[in-house]
Amino acid sequence: MRTSIATVCLSGSLEEKMSACARAGFDGIEVFEPDLVASDLTPEEIRARAERLGLSLDLYQPFRDFEGVTEELLEANLRRAEARFRVMNRLGIDTILVCSNVATATIDSDEVSAAQLRRLGDLAADYGVRVAFEALAWGRYVNDYRRAWRIVQLADHPHIGTCLDSFHILSRGHDPAGIEEIDGEKIFFLQLADAPELSMDVLSWSRHHRLFPGEGEFDLAAFLAHVLRTGYDGAVSLEVFNDTFRQTASGTTAVQAHRSLYTLADETARRFLDAAPSSSVAPVQAPAGIDFVEVQAEDTRDVEEALEQLGFVFRGQHRTKPVRLWSAGGARIVLNEQYARGDEPHLSGLGLLYADVERAERRISDLDVPRMPRPMQAGEQRLPAFATPHGPQLFLASAPANGAEPGWVGEFEHGYAPDAPSHLGAFDHVNLVSSWETHDETVHFYGSVLGFEKGSVNQVASPHGLVRSRVLRTHDGTVRLPFNVLPAVHEEKTEHVALVSDNVMAVAHQARNRGMRFLPVPANYYDDVRARFDLDDRYVDLLRSHQVLYDRDEFGEFLHFYTRRIGGVFFEVVQRIGGYDGYGADNAPVRLAAQSRLDGARRQG
Template identity: 65%
Template sequence: MRTSVATVCLSGTLVEKMHACAAAGFDGIEVFEPDLVASDHSPEEVRALAARLGLTLDLYQPFRDFEGVTEEQLEDNLRRAEAKLALMQRLGIDLMLVCSNVATASVDSDEVSAAQLRRLGELAQRYDARIAFEALAWGRHVDDYRRSWRIVELADHPAVGLCLDSFHILSRGHDPAAIEEIPGERIFFLQLADAPDLSMDVLSWSRHHRLFPGEGSFDLAGFVAHVLRTGYDGPLSLEVFNDTFRQTDVRRTATHALRSLVWLEDAAAAQVAEPPAGSAGWRRLTPAPAPTGFDFVEVKGEDTGEVEVLLDQLGFRFRGRHRTKPVRLWTAGDARVVLNEQQARDQVPHVAAVGFDVADPRAAAARAGELMAPRVHRRTYATELPLDAIAAPDGTEVFLCVSPAGADAPWVEEFEGAAQAVASPLDGARLDHVNLAQPWADFDEAVLFYTSVLGLDAETGTKVAGPRGLVRSQVMRTADGAVRLPLNVAPAATEGLAQHVAVACDDVVAVARRARERGTRFLPVPANYYDDLVARYGLADDVVAELRDLDLLYERDAEGEFVHFYTRTVGEVFLEVVERRGRYDGYGATNAPIRLAAQGRT
């Protein structure tokens, strides 16, 4: 299907937005009236630019507070409308969005609204234009798409149809199933936006917190499927009001926006049997199952020696140096950590890459390409295994690997000079989760990236109180927990958050004792924390004494227990060792403020 985007979604001038939309690959745009009014380009110049860029101008919006008014007001509204219809003719746009009236003095009558829209339709017809009537979620009387459809039916004019907007319908909790009762040819336009699940007035929610599809809590795939079943064959268009997107780089945001539509079209098409008759068909993505686990984590820096000492103290085994690159490999059970000092001048140690085990790397890479994920290229010699890789929004490199169950990854053979194996409490370890700190501007894009490209699910987001403010956190994961990827955003007043790698083991106490004996400096936990543990859980004195002695943290829920500890930060990364007991499935959320406060003191 054709794709479109409202210019209100993007930063910059109207001309900059048009260039960005064309570069991203959109078919068309909705012209947001304030963008045109502020532009120094005439309507004719905008029309010519769109033609040169290969963009269609699909909709002019918004026209407000037209229907449900007195006869005197109607005459003035028709005057306003005619001026805009003449402007649209200069632009070459034949569809105008008319929002339901929000004024307190409006008339609550379907018959009055329909008659007035019919007059507007007659006027629009003289300009070879049409009217798409939309029920605003905060409309004074018309705030439900089912009522706006009744009014359009009563208007009974070929130039008057509906605009359906997912936010206005889903934010009010209206059932979209009745959309299928509307003839597809009467739906003139479709606007799409996702949103987080928030408890606030719907107008503020709409103006500041809409998201691109796949980033919020709405079932947009189901919503679009209802619309497609009507036979609607117009564009899928985005209308996203969001404070972040209107500040970020316009070209990057346009690509981000199109990625969301490509993903949504594929997800919705999977629920519908056939494309509408006469349509160009649906764009489908290459199927690629979600990852089955972590393959490796790469820590990169000019000098990773301190991380190497830490891994050794914790019980990792040195597996050798890469035969052609300044890269070293350390493993513990199935957990693999790569230390990379190549092209890392002036960089402190940080998580630079994450490798995921996938069933079909080629299919996963093809899907990533279809979703416009940037490819990562690393020099590979003829004797080395090439690995497909893409870049996440924050620059983290994501490798698509395949490792046989119960065996080393094939690329491990490229490392030489392994040390003799020594028994360690970490011998049965595995990577439990990798926590990636995100720049504030990348957070929502990262959620969409890991959802659409890797097929991870987004858990309900949380906020954790730290000494410098609230840390926003969103866990991306597979259903079975084989891959867990928490994404965090630091408070605005801070310089950022360190990233960390969590390793799961069967006996965290034994790991902690060995590491302590070998000189590991744990993140210190205050005595007040252990006093609170006694009050919260009623733990036995000897249990608390052991936790206190080893700086271990503890959490319990109805499913099981979680015992873990943190190392001190090296550069921009630290390690966590965890033990999950029973069916505990969390991350020790009640202990996060303790960690943040302790890190702030060290």
């Protein structure tokens, strides 16, 4: 598969974009005309630079508002096109993107449009150029790829073909299955973009909110399969207009974009083409569970106190590092004071268990995810570590058989073995934070690279604005990772670890007896819960006395409480009753407001 990307996807100068694309591994680029116009390099210098970088120049774009016009305007458009063809010859580009007319079309006739494209084809032939005609989703008359293809057929010219763009097709809800009726040799170019589900005009949606494959809601694997079944063998290119990508470093965005194409090719081949992908990326494998959560700080004593109050057991000090292990049930929390001078407690690592850790490691490496150095000494278990877009490191470990503890636990000494049954079990979920700049890449990383399923996007009110939240989880729900995108004015980046309990009241009672001060829940909340769920007064009083929150849906009930924030981390204990599968979303504003009040009191005090 030949990969390409439009320079409009990236920030920086044309020269910077070209270098970033080459480093990321792209085979070619689409030259976006405004990037060329703003460059101080001549077309010949750009061509030479591309050759040095090993990049092909695949497409010149866009050429707008050509067809469906009066004869007088057509003559002007042909003169305009000829000037572009001369520049293309200097660049060494043989294909131009012609978008369906938006502004100047006055003749709604396929025959007229085809005749005018045929004249453009005659001119293009003189310069050795091909014309890829594309139906814009907001085209004045031509806004459907099937109509664009009919016009190309009517034009019946060897230098006139079509360009297929996933956004223009899928954003309008057009059935992409009809692509298979197109002659693959007449598909001159293919552009891909994903997008979130939004209710807005399609032009604004397109210009500001496109995403790379795997980050949005379009089924691009099915779309690409339709195209490949035509026999199309040209470049698979990205054209993504996105305000965030045009503000972030071009090198980072280019790597993210290239990775998205390879995961898409992998998914397409395996789901639809019954074949191993040409990219030879190792197959995706969802994790079997959470191995451990790592909290890092210069001083972790306050975290240790909270864990002990919750019922965790100290399992020992690592024999070679300033790292300690605590566990309860199947939950293991590593406290790391190494390389943390001046740091408050924060979530710094997440360990995932895999049935085949070597295959998981190979896939992540194949997709160019950066490895993180992890010093080891003789006798220590190897835990491959990788960078994540949102910050904490990702560790991979083999899932032990029969519920046994992983081998690395034996590296911790002078601790205690659990001596009594615990009301705490494994991790229910780990709630993480991603910035607005990295959120889309994070969704792609956990979804397409690691095999998590993407939940719907929810918004929760906080005192500082709306918090956008999305859950990424394995199909069986064994691993759940809600991700929050905080408001721009939010002052605290806080993440939390949620623990499963079979008796949340007992855990809360024991924690209080050990001196824990819970996150305070206002009395108004319990009055509201009583009214909303018609709960017995004595039961509400029990909830209130333990600062436990409550939720219920048609499948079951949900009980949970929160510890106070310790630096940038806190803990939650949850009990799911029946088939409840949510996270108490209606209680999140109460939690956020309570934390904000404590933060304000701490600053004033």
